[in-house]
Amino acid sequence: MRALLLALVLLVTTAAPARAHAGGLTPQDHLSRVTAIDPPLPGVTATMVNHGSQVEVRNGGASPIAAGDHGVGPGETYRFRDERTTAPRWEVPLGTSVIEGRVDVTPGPNPLWWLLIMAALAVGGYFLGRGRALLAAGVVVVTAAHVWHAVGSTLAVTGEPFVPLLLGASGVGLVAWPLTVVAAVAAVRRKPATAFVAAVVGAMLVVAGIPDFDSFRFSQLPFAGPADVDRLLVALTLGGGLGLAAGGFDYLRRAGSTA
Incomplete structure (x- = not known):
């Protein structure tokens, strides 16, 4: 024994x-969220994934779009990190539009x-x-x-x-x-x-x-x-x-x- x-x-x-x-x-006590794409892009969506550490762009449109210095073709999904998403209110370029977001803090x-x-x-x-x-x-x-x-x-x-x-x-x-x-x-x-x-x-x-x-x-x-x-x-x-x-x-x- x-x-x-x-x-x-x-x-x-x-x-x-x-x-x-x-x-x-x-x-953590903070979480980054996407609030909008301005102006909207037909068929294109953006959200935060991996506990708010990455932006995920889904291109359901008919044309390629630039996201995070990367071309996202129709039907493709691309995830990337961007330090700007840690600001209380933030914007990240998405083609001719911007992804708008905020960081929510909850005790x-x-x-x-x-x-x-x-x-x-x-x-x-x-x-x-x-x-x-x-x-x-x-x-x-x-x-x-x-x-x-x-x-x-x-x-x-x-x-x-x-x-x-x-x-x-x-x-x-x-x-x-x-x-x-x-x-x-x-x-x-x-x-x-x-x-x-x-x-x-x-x-x-x-x-x-x-x-x-x-x-x-x-x-x-x-x-x-x-x-x-x-x-x-x-x-x-x-x-x-x-x-x-x-x-x-x-x-x-x-x-x-x-x-």
Whole structure:
């Protein structure tokens, strides 16, 4: 058992954590938006993508158009960065017209409430250590939260392949996902290893979720869904993972003392 514990410590301390969100996008309190194309261009649309970091121009018209020093032909889509889109009110040339936009600033939430929710989830996860089946169920729920967060942040990225982004967003959590199946199978077979695997998965998910702490204090999150849903997923990953790690090892301690 000591060798297994040492292996866990080495894994958790040396594993590379996930990037907070896919594509290098980060939570923030400001978000750039397109308000209009002036004068309008028939069939041409513009919007901000990738968490307000890029302008996306779709040319549904009949003629090429210049966007960001690039010619966009009919039926083409072009994405580009422009530093002017960080101004409170901004304009970017688009052929003979301009793309008009603004930066909206929204104060972030009080992180204390989310930290309290995370702490409550940690306590709940710890008490799942009363039984192997409860630990396995907790592992499934917490891992599902991490998967949902990773997929949601990946879907928020436009113009890049899904799988590599998902792998980058999951980090060490990617190893925890298949271990969740191991924990469930061990619980069904009433194996003592259930508690250890649950503790390992919990610890790994805490490591994977650490970069996401900023989700608790910024208003705009790069996530394909409501921001509060993402915050809840992060709280469940961190708090639930911590509780599972503590509860799993407490189960092993109690089982060892009665052996």
